[in-house]
Structures are given as structure tokens and as C-alpha cells.
Amino acid sequence: MTTRRKFIQGAAVAAPAALATPALAQSTITWRMQTYAGAALAEHVIDPAIEMFNKIAGDRMQIELFYADQIVPTGELFQALQRGTIDAVQSDDDSMASPTEVTVFGGYFPFGSRYSLDVPVLFNQYGLNEIWDEEYSAVGVKHISAGAWDPCHFATKDPIRSLEDLKGKRVFTFPTAGRFMSQFGVVPVNLPWEDIEVAMQTGELDGIAWSGITEDYTVGWADVTNYFLTNNISGAWAGSFFANMDRWNELPEDLQTLFRVCCDQSHYYRQWWYWGGEANLRVNGSKLELTTIPDEEWATVENAALEFWEEIAAESDVKRRVVDIFKQYNSDMLKAGRPYRYT
Structure with missing residues (x-):
């Protein structure tokens, strides 16, 4: 290796x-x-x-x-x-x-978005652009x-059909997503991007939570994993x-x-x-079998994300400003109803 x-x-x-x-x-x-x-x-x-x-x-x-x-x-x-x-x-x-x-908040902030269009709207209409400009300047x-970019899903060697199945799984993911999912027994692993396919083959990793199914097929990860969990941690990478x-x-x-x-x-x-x-790849892809954690069980993860948001917001005034924007945006989308959000 x-x-x-x-x-x-x-x-x-x-x-x-x-x-x-x-x-x-x-x-x-x-x-x-x-x-x-x-x-x-x-x-x-x-x-x-x-x-x-x-x-x-x-x-x-x-x-x-x-x-x-x-x-x-x-x-x-x-x-x-x-x-x-x-x-x-x-x-x-x-x-x-x-x-x-x-x-x-970069990468996959847990459940910060549901769809890819959420990200540009948050930046261009809800004020994130101004905060990012201040911070980087x-x-x-x-x-x-x-x-x-794409939503964040687990691609794994073994099937994930319950939260119990996540426990102990060594997963390549983003820092904040890993920090959040560790409370459910996931073991975040940090490796160079080019090493991931090899690490899956050697057993150093049990799974990947770095992308959606499009990237799994595009970069070769669908060739070294067997299952794709349809529940996602976030609807779009920022x-x-x-x-x-x-x-x-x-x-x-x-x-x-x-x-x-x-x-x-x-x-x-x-x-x-x-x-x-x-x-297309969920419907027509032949390499990965789809699995799902039931909605009522996955709601535990979604509810934990809201607590995680508050944990992040308590760290600084700037983080509080960003979390408040996420909360306002998601509240607005829920009130707007279909097709923006489904209750």
C-alpha cells in the first residue's frame, strides 16, 4: 500500500x-x-x-x-x-x-442545506457572501x-440500514461532518484524497462520506464499495x-x-x-446497492444537527450570525412549502 x-x-x-x-x-x-x-x-x-x-x-x-x-x-x-x-x-x-x-460551514455543514440551490441563495440573498468577504479579507x-456541489452520502463495504450499523465504521469525510457524526459511532479518518481507493481496498477504511453517488462512480469509489446510503448528512457541499x-x-x-x-x-x-x-445513477447505476435508514430513526440525526448548530454558534459572534442565517433560511423554506420543503 x-x-x-x-x-x-x-x-x-x-x-x-x-x-x-x-x-x-x-x-x-x-x-x-x-x-x-x-x-x-x-x-x-x-x-x-x-x-x-x-x-x-x-x-x-x-x-x-x-x-x-x-x-x-x-x-x-x-x-x-x-x-x-x-x-x-x-x-x-x-x-x-x-x-x-x-x-x-464549508464543505458539509450538517443539514445546512437540502438542495443544491440552497447554497447560492444563502450566499447571494441571505447574507453569507458579506460575512465570507469580511472573514477572508x-x-x-x-x-x-x-x-x-453534490449531497453527502455514505458509500460503504457493508450495508448500512440502521444507526447501529454506523458504529465503529472508519470513514473518510470532512472535518466538521466527521466531528458531527462521531456521536453516532463513526470514526473519522483523514487521508490524502488520492489514497482513498487504496485504503478501501486494504481495509484501512470501511466507507466514504465525502460525496454523492455521481462522484463515487466518477472517481472510482463505486468500484471499491458495495452500498450507497440514501440518507444524507447534507443536501449540498458548499x-x-x-x-x-x-x-x-x-x-x-x-x-x-x-x-x-x-x-x-x-x-x-x-x-x-x-x-x-x-x-440517474440511483436509478440506472449497476455498481452500488441502495440502502436506507428509516425516516423515524434518521430523525434522530436530523434533530442532533440542530443541537450541533447551537454548539457551533456558541463559539463566536460570527458563527452565531451564520447559524442564525441558516435557521432563518430553513424556517422560510419550510413555511414556503412545496417544492422548497416537505414537512
């Missing part, structure tokens, strides 16, 4: 994604960007946006894209971005260990925009695009606008790719 890991990581570092124009003018602005995603996933969640940017920007600016852990480990992305080792990043706050008050990083503040401020306004537009294109692409992919 160690040999395989070293080989995978060595191969990953060998070359960046081949998206930059081969011959550039001497005046071309060049950025290095690293995503949280490995190559197979990046083909959907970031490659199209950067290819579009490079094509339109031409000799004025080119972005060289690196995949998960190619320059630095994902957990060190923030420090690398702040130092200027990397000029831009695509990640969630939680995975890249941002030293901000909003970090716990204070530490020299530009928060460009946030968007939604991730963002970030840039080093100095490098961002150096860009002409039109290139800043172009980068924002390409980020928005990426957010839009993921909305339909994940939404359709999740349904």
Missing part, C-alpha cells in the same frame, strides 16, 4: 493539468491554481471553467491548473494561498483549514464566489473560489470580471451535472 501511495502521489506531482497555452507572450499574466479535486473529478468541476478562461484571456493571462495535493496537501491550501505559493484555489473552507470563523485572501489578495488586486478589472464569469459557469455546470447524475 505504501508503495502504491508513493507511486500515485509521485505521478500526480509530475505534471500539472495541461490547460495552459504552450507559448506565452512575455507580458502574459500567469497564475497557478490548485483544486481540491483529483483528475477524474476535476474534468467536470473545474477543467471546463479554466479552459474557457484561458481561451478567452489568450496572451493576456493564463491559469496553470494543478489537481489535488499536486503542489501542497489540501489541508495546506490556505497557507499556500496566503503566502502566494498558489495564486488561486478551488476548495471548501473546511478541507483547506482556513483560519476563519466560517471554516466549519481580514487574512489577506479574496473570496470570489461560493457554489454548490465550496468556493479564492485568490491571493495581492494577485487579485493586480488584475485589471476586466480580467477580474472574466474570472468571476468563469467561476459562475463552473457553478452552473455543477448544478445540472450533479442534480441529474445523482438521480
